[in-house]
Amino acid sequence: MHARVSDIAIPDYLNEDWSLKSWLTTHDHKRIAWLYMVSITVFFFVGGAAATLIRLELATPQGDLVSADTYNRLFTAHGVIMVWMFLIPSIPSVLGNFLMPMMIGARDLAFPRLNLASWYIYVLGGLFTLGALAAGGIDTGWTFYTPFSTMFSNSNVILAITGVFILGFSSILTGLNFIVTVHKMRAPGMTWFRLPLFVWANYATSIILVLATPVLAMTLALLAAERLLHIGIFDPALGGDPLLFQHLFWFYSHPAVYIMVLPAMGVASEIIPCFARKRVFGYRFMAYAILGIASIGFLVWGHHMFVSGQSVYASMVFSLLSFLVAIPSAIKVFNWTATLYKGRITFSAPMLYALGFVGLFTIGGLTGLILASLALDVHLTDTYFVIAHFHYIMVGGSVMAYLGGIHFWWPKMTGRMYPEMWGRIAALMIFFGFNLTFFPQYLLGYEGMPRRYHAYPPEFQVLNILSSAGASILAIGYLLPLGYLLWSLFYGKRAEANPWHATGLEWQTSSPPPKHNFERTPTVLRDAYQYDPQTGTEAPQ
Amino acid sequence: MNAAFHLFPQSASTAATHYDTLFLALILLTGFVAFAITLLIVYFSIRYRRNSRADRSEAPVRDRRIEIAWTVIPLLLFLGTFAWAAYDYAQLYREPPNAMPVFVVAKQWMWKLEHANGRREIDELHVPLGQPVRLVMTSQDVIHSFFVPAFRIKQDVVPGRYTTIWLTPTKTGEFHLFCAEYCGTDHAGMRGRIVVMQPSEFAAWLQTGNTQSGMTARGFELYRRYGCSGCHEAQSSVHAPDLHGLLGRTVHLSDGRTLVADEAYIRDSVLLPKKDVVAGYEPIMPSFAGQIGEEDLLAIIEYIRSTGDEHARTSQ
Numbered sequence A: 001m002h003a004r005v006s007d008i009a010i011p012d013y014l015n016e017d018w019s020l021k022s023w024l025t026t027h028d029h030k031r032i033a034w035l036y037m038v039s040i041t042v043f044f045f046v047g048g049a050a051a052t053l054i055r056l057e058l059a060t061p062q063g064d065l066v067s068a069d070t071y072n073r074l075f076t077a078h079g080v081i082m083v084w085m086f087l088i089p090s091i092p093s094v095l096g097n098f099l100m101p102m103m104i105g106a107r108d109l110a111f112p113r114l115n116l117a118s119w120y121i122y123v124l125g126g127l128f129t130l131g132a133l134a135a136g137g138i139d140t141g142w143t144f145y146t147p148f149s150t151m152f153s154n155s156n157v158i159l160a161i162t163g164v165f166i167l168g169f170s171s172i173l174t175g176l177n178f179i180v181t182v183h184k185m186r187a188p189g190m191t192w193f194r195l196p197l198f199v200w201a202n203y204a205t206s207i208i209l210v211l212a213t214p215v216l217a218m219t220l221a222l223l224a225a226e227r228l229l230h231i232g233i234f235d236p237a238l239g240g241d242p243l244l245f246q247h248l249f250w251f252y253s254h255p256a257v258y259i260m261v262l263p264a265m266g267v268a269s270e271i272i273p274c275f276a277r278k279r280v281f282g283y284r285f286m287a288y289a290i291l292g293i294a295s296i297g298f299l300v301w302g303h304h305m306f307v308s309g310q311s312v313y314a315s316m317v318f319s320l321l322s323f324l325v326a327i328p329s330a331i332k333v334f335n336w337t338a339t340l341y342k343g344r345i346t347f348s349a350p351m352l353y354a355l356g357f358v359g360l361f362t363i364g365g366l367t368g369l370i371l372a373s374l375a376l377d378v379h380l381t382d383t384y385f386v387i388a389h390f391h392y393i394m395v396g397g398s399v400m401a402y403l404g405g406i407h408f409w410w411p412k413m414t415g416r417m418y419p420e421m422w423g424r425i426a427a428l429m430i431f432f433g434f435n436l437t438f439f440p441q442y443l444l445g446y447e448g449m450p451r452r453y454h455a456y457p458p459e460f461q462v463l464n465i466l467s468s469a470g471a472s473i474l475a476i477g478y479l480l481p482l483g484y485l486l487w488s489l490f491y492g493k494r495a496e497a498n499p500w501h502a503t504g505l506e507w508q509t510s511s512p513p514p515k516h517n518f519e520r521t522p523t524v525l526r527d528a529y530q531y532d533p534q535t536g537t538e539a540p541q
Numbered sequence B: 001m002n003a004a005f006h007l008f009p010q011s012a013s014t015a016a017t018h019y020d021t022l023f024l025a026l027i028l029l030t031g032f033v034a035f036a037i038t039l040l041i042v043y044f045s046i047r048y049r050r051n052s053r054a055d056r057s058e059a060p061v062r063d064r065r066i067e068i069a070w071t072v073i074p075l076l077l078f079l080g081t082f083a084w085a086a087y088d089y090a091q092l093y094r095e096p097p098n099a100m101p102v103f104v105v106a107k108q109w110m111w112k113l114e115h116a117n118g119r120r121e122i123d124e125l126h127v128p129l130g131q132p133v134r135l136v137m138t139s140q141d142v143i144h145s146f147f148v149p150a151f152r153i154k155q156d157v158v159p160g161r162y163t164t165i166w167l168t169p170t171k172t173g174e175f176h177l178f179c180a181e182y183c184g185t186d187h188a189g190m191r192g193r194i195v196v197m198q199p200s201e202f203a204a205w206l207q208t209g210n211t212q213s214g215m216t217a218r219g220f221e222l223y224r225r226y227g228c229s230g231c232h233e234a235q236s237s238v239h240a241p242d243l244h245g246l247l248g249r250t251v252h253l254s255d256g257r258t259l260v261a262d263e264a265y266i267r268d269s270v271l272l273p274k275k276d277v278v279a280g281y282e283p284i285m286p287s288f289a290g291q292i293g294e295e296d297l298l299a300i301i302e303y304i305r306s307t308g309d310e311h312a313r314t315s316q
Helices: A020-024 A029-058 A068-103 A112-134 A148-151 A158-186 A197-229 A243-275 A283-299 A314-338 A349-374 A373-381 A386-412 A418-449 A458-491 B014-047 B064-091 B199-207 B215-225 B230-233 B265-272 B294-315
Strands: A529-530 A537-539 B100-107 B109-117 B120-122 B124-128 B133-139 B144-149 B153-157 B165-166 B173-179 B192-197 B250-252 B257-258
Touching: A020 A029, A029 A068, A029 A112, A029 A386, A029 A458, A029 B230, A068 A112, A068 A158, A068 A197, A068 A243, A112 A158, A148 A197, A158 A197, A158 A314, A158 B294, A197 A283, A243 A283, A243 A349, A243 A386, A243 A529, A283 A314, A314 A373, A314 B014, A314 B064, A349 A373, A349 A386, A349 A418, A349 B014, A349 B064, A373 A418, A373 B014, A373 B064, A373 B153, A386 A418, A386 A458, A418 A458, A529 B064, B014 B064, B100 B124, B100 B294, B109 B124, B109 B294, B120 B124, B124 B199, B133 B144, B133 B294, B144 B265, B153 B165, B192 B199, B192 B294, B215 B230, B215 B294, B265 B294
Parallel strands: B100 B133, B124 B192
Antiparallel strands: A529 A537, B100 B109, B109 B120, B133 B165, B144 B153, B144 B173, B173 B192, B250 B257
């Protein structure tokens, strides 16, 4: 084991060459992870700026800060950027890229050039979408519902969907790369049921990426055909069916929710055992739950359409399946909680993020059950209740987990420690800011405030002010890590190979790792997460 | 339309009462689970913090029985919730036979409503207390959604088809009407109000200011003007199906399907006549797509509905 930690002779992956060319032409999965991290961070703050303007506008009932058209472009930009340019690539393309090969004891992903190509395709897609914003924006909402998007919108629909179309290929190629890597490149002894749950989660996510993303590409191509060539597909005036678009769109976009949240579950499953010094409770159930969510997740898309005019019987089937997909999610929450039982718990920043993730994901999941209940969805769909629900899953869940993961693996990625006190302050600020922003939106939704409203009746103002106040705390919470993490790159304490005393293979090599991760291919002897809560010690994999 | 702040929305329909009961039950259930999880996380975090001397011997990492228990118990609770919510939902699509029809045509960014006697309204709907009301809705352009929070009902209004929903108001007063499906620039301005009145006041209101002829009479006139009567009346030499009392009748189609004639079927037959050809007839009906407006089409359907009443009377 100890022999894997290299002596100083070998340069690490960062110091090998610092030229711009070496970064832009790298095939190293660790450097490509950095390329992704920098780009998604830029997009996160662009999308965040749009959210800031939205919350400022909604502080008063009148539409007084921006015009209705500008407002519609803002929430569309926020949705498109956050979904496709931040959330979907966030954990898989940054943390997954960096960690998956190391966690299974491989030198790189199966197709390093393809990995770099994925990033270039991502950037190209991002530029198209940003171009659409620069050219005046798009006002369809991120859902691009027809026939509004095909025949009525006067904004840059084609440019924006071209961007999303291109981004999809980046997803598909990354998914393909991960699937092959997990199947073919596991180190000797790394059997399927010794895989860290982070690998399981990203593996399942990759399958969804490969199966669902092509459907989005086809749907957007059909949208373009109707908008540009007036081929009647979705607009009834041309002989099309608008509900067809919704079926196709949600066939991708519901599984996309699991693309965003499964990797987050993987991150929590690494952090919680490490800081509880105890093996994750029910490892096999956890792995099966991941696969269960990924497969049933493909069969619930119609729950976005309970009031759309689809058949009552179809709605009933989709509602039942939506309740079933909640079972594996519930199992995971119970297992994380049970992992804490008889553990030896410390509360470093990654653990605070992970526990915050569990709490917020639980609330998001439980309110998902309320929305899956047919009669209640009739009242709640397209209101702020839905907005609150999916932000609890995607921001409270995925973004918390992403930040937790960034802090947890920061020493490995940079060779430096982040400042612990600041890390904890930011985690708590984000947790409280988040709840203050989004909990009032559940109440707004039950009161009946529709989503995508630029102006609203005055009785909704109190709750909107609370939400906007929370958003300002949340914004500071997000800016803090940007500041102190950058600071730590230069001034942070030097990190040891395994500062958290974790068991995964990625911790058995130096921080930062050498270019090829390990000096020689490791042999895996044990199951994942062999922590002993009695003594607080661990046995590396 | 109480402009003051209130935490819970007004409740003014029979459905609202049912849904609120279900909502309360689910809030209690999910609230209990969320509270229990939070409590356990906090309790474990304190009891098993690093420096505590709590007993950690034989710390469990799996337990088949408890894992099966926390799979099966939620499953049963979920199935119960599903059935309850699905039952309430199904009621929404089973309108009472005495429901009063109102016709809704949505467009960017306006609601146009018409009562059976021809009384029209814009962005306002007057309905009588305690009377089931059935809304037959379509859109002239994009998808809209008819949403009345106080009634707890919402139904997308889709171009190219009819969607229906029904409600029974249980409280007089004024309530918000919102468009809930994003429909472009002035989506947030596509609001209106619902006025629930005492039945006697409503009857008086329905007559005042009404210069229109009834929808049935207008429908009959349109039925002749568009030439429907030329083929579909009994004395016609053209072989076309009889439309008297069509609504609610079972229709056998030439491709072997059968369906029950509703508004959507008549609409499709006028605009897309090749779609559902009646068994025993040639597909000779011309399409009226692009020639007839949504409001005229609704009036013709109302006329055809009225022939059902005569039909019922004469056959008695």
